[in-house]
Amino acid sequence: MSTSFQINGKTAHSDAPPATPLLWVIREELKLTGTKFGCGTGLCGACMVHIDGRRAFSCQTQVGQIAGKTVTTIEGLSADSSHPVQKAWLAERVPQCGYCQSGQIMSAADLLARNPKPSRAQIVDHMSANICRCGSYPRIVRAIERVMQEG
Amino acid sequence: MTIAIRKMDVSRRTFMVGAAGFTFTIASGLRAEAARSGDVALSPWVTISTDDTVAIMSPAAEMGQGSLTSLPLILAEELDADWAKVRIVVAPPNDALYKNPAFGYMYTAGSNAVTSYFKPLRLFGAQVRKVLLANAASHWDVPVAELTTGPNVVIHEKTGRRLSYGEIAAFADVPAKAPEVAESELKSPEKFRLIGKDVMRVELPSKVNGTAQYAIDVQVPGMLYGAILRAPVEGAAPDKVDDAKAKSIAGVLQVVRLPYGVGVIAQTSWAAFDGKEALGVTWTHTGKAWGFDSRKALPEFAKAARDMSLPTKLWAKQGDAPAALQTAATIVEADYHNDLVYHAQMEPLNAVASVSPNGDACELWCGVQSKTIAVTVAASALKIAPDKINYHDMLMGGGFGRRGHRDEEYVHDAVVLSNAVKKPVKVMWTREDDVHNGRFNPLSAHFLRAGFDASGQLVAFHHRKACDEVTAFQDPVRFERQKGRDGIAYNGLDAPYYEIANRLGEAVPRETGLRTSSLRGIAHLTNIFAIESFMDELALKRGADPAAFRRELVKSNPRAVHIIDTVSRMADWEKKRDDSALGFTYMNYSGTQIALAAEVALDRKTGALQVRNVWTALDPGIAVQPDNVVAQTESSIVYGLGFALFERITIEDGAVEESGFYDYRVPRMSDIPQMHIEVIPTHNHPTGVGQMATPLMAPAIANAVARLTGVRLRETPMTAERVKKALG
Secondary structure, three states: OOEEEEEOOEEEEEOOOOOOEHHHHHHHHOOOOOOOOOOOOOOOOOOEEEEOOEEEEOOOOEHHHHOOOEEEOHHHHOOOOOOHHHHHHHHOOOOOOOOOHHHHHHHHHHHHHHOOOOOHHHHHHHHOOOOOOOOOHHHHHHHHHHHHHHO | OOEEEOOOOOOOOEEEEOOHHHEEEEOOOOOHHHHHOOHHHOOOOEEEEOOOOEEEEEOOOOOOOOHHHHHHHHHHHHHOOOHHHEEEEEOOOOHHHHOEOOOOEOOOOOOOHHHHHHHHHHHHHHHHHHHHHHHHHHHHOOOHHHEEEEOOEEEEOOOOEEEEHHHHHHHOOOOOEOOOOOHHHOOOHHHOOOOOOOOOOOOHHHHOOOOOOEHHHOOOOOOEEEEEEEOOOOOOOEEEEEOHHHHOOOOEEEEEEEOOEEEEEEOOHHHHHHHHHHOEEEEOOOOOOOOOOHHHHHHHHHHHHHOOOOOOEEEEEEOOHHHHHHHOOEEEEEEEEEOEEOOOOOOOOEEEEEEOOOOOOEEEEEOOOOHHHHHHHHHHHHOOOHHHEEEEEOEOOOOOOOOOOOOOHHHHHHHHHHHHHOOEEEEEOOHHHHHHOOOEEOOEEEEEEEEEOOOOOEEEEEEEEEEEOHHHHHOHHHHHHOOOOOHHHHOOOOOOOOOOOEEEEEEEEEOOOOOEOOOOOHHHHHHHHHHHHHHHHHHHHHOOOHHHHHHHHOOOOHHHHHHHHHHHHHHOOOOOOOOEEEEEEEEEEOOEEEEEEEEEEEEOOOOEEEEEEEEEEEEOOOOOOHHHHHHHHHHHHHHHHHHHHOOOEOEEOOEEOOOOOOOOOOOOHHHOOEEEEEEOOOOOOOOOOOOOOHHHHHHHHHHHHHHHHOOOOOEEOOOHHHHHHHHO
């Protein structure tokens, strides 16, 4: 059974069993490897994508659930790293090992899309869904605040 | 702008500088005789092309610490290269050329890449610059002393003539032997243009758009997927294997019995994982750790640390601490304990291998702290020569000491499964695999004794640590080379930087059979928890201010005194807080001076500790990339916070009880304090920056809690449950 959905502006089909985590379809079938595998249990956020404009753990989303929906991955956030969150991430030199950062950026973009001026507490609450083992947290906060200032 | 490339383009006329014997050689073009003599086998450090591009090799592994950029930058400084024209090239596995001088092979660990490579890289850069100057001098027929360089250009100021490095490359005559460069000819730090000025880390842009390539991202045509169920206890092997269910899963192709587990090869990642889950395996009771219980072991370790009749290994000694303790007017004793800790690098371990159809060659993609080891592991698994391994260096999604063991077992996994099917195989560990088969910072118990003389002078310091010998497991080769000396567990045991006349550090080796590893902070992680907690207890015993007490013990080291004073000022150390307290710590970590104070509040109902602020200052000598030093310090604060408050692996009957981020808690954004960091560079040789704050977090927090409550916490992690229990 094939599942069809939109991803980064294109139509995609997957023949994976419907219960297959979307993460593996994105990474291994569609070869969009910017979305990462971190825990498989929805606790680290490395796999974060947007589904119909809201953030979602792709490891907790079955491919069968997204028929007809719209998925955005880090590769689709902008064509040229020009999304304000990506620009701020570079300006604040956020990434260290970088492995979690696609997920961090997707979470931050989701937050700012719905709440352009989050308070510090709202930032912390929202971003605590994502783990960064390198501890880039202070820079993530600064980068999000930079987006708020620069728009 | 700099661009990282993976393969060096040597098709244009270029010249190169080798390292072994500092022989110069030409890759192509006019110097055919050099090629004939075999010198081209030398890989270069520097290639200058006629288009003015300067390609520089980067010998260290990149796991987020920034060495990929920092090391070539050091060479570029002495070469006087224009950073905008520098291309960074990942050095291939070649110990003769690119070994880490501290280890003798290509291995990135211990926060020592910049420290170890600093002098050689400056020298190589200066040598190339000298060749460029000599060529320009003969081209213009002027004395070389009249020439200077600017970024990528040789200048004859008298006549205003200039030649770019690329222009010189077009006619350069390269000597067979590299010119000698005296240390006095190197730039003085005031003249640095690159060192000490922040540049964009070369791979950073790829880390905000998903294009950064880790081993787990590798896609090879025809690639299969592998998963491995490993023995729950180190040293055990599969006994009965029931693979009927696994083989019935769509996409599962083959089940492979290995000495240490059972592998499943499948067409898709999910089929491989499902196949692994469906295996029914019983295990031989070989291996030492069966029956081991970490909860019961810790009190036994504590007993061993105190038991003076047990055999010990001398770690370090000055004066005669036992004798001084016998005559001391006051003796203070204390115990500290540490649970096992897991690395939790974000990228679960994985590798991709493609063994040739007849098994005589292998292509390998992996993220490792030692590419020397990766190549050796693959070659020995296949019983072929190391030069038959086509190695691809990938970024690491975190290292923290997990990826440099002598067996690099996850690399081995990919090689043996690929060899079983003679097709490319990507072996991925799940997070659960990564936890269950973790190699942990060891369980340790510390017993410390100190003696004051009648005048109140600290005259004796004795530190005994009961702990597995980590190097013996992690790297038997190194353990033997070091004659059984285990720096990974015992470095810093005797606090050699404190001016105490009689000091003794003793190892009380345990043999649990557990898998152990270096982990960020390494030996200092637990040793400094014990030492800096104890220093605080000693200060209180003497009625001294903890910061002043430490300051007195380092008084002949002005750099240490300055760092202590700086943090005292930053934290407003003497100011009393209403509902919180400060804890103070200091350490000299491989030459890096660092002090750290933490402000801690306590929820007495739950026992939960909240770290509100952390102030730290460090003097790493020359700070090659100052903002990166800050980033590494932020990072090491967070890592140390997890160790201090939450992180705990427990073992029952030899097997790991935890499985993932649901039962192994690591710090999230909601846990972190405000951080106040001052980097205080000096002109001293650069020392490590990658993990310096990590070991200070736990003692700083414990010291703050002692000031806040009068209760001393002696065990990491200081979980809410333990704090509540300690408060009574």
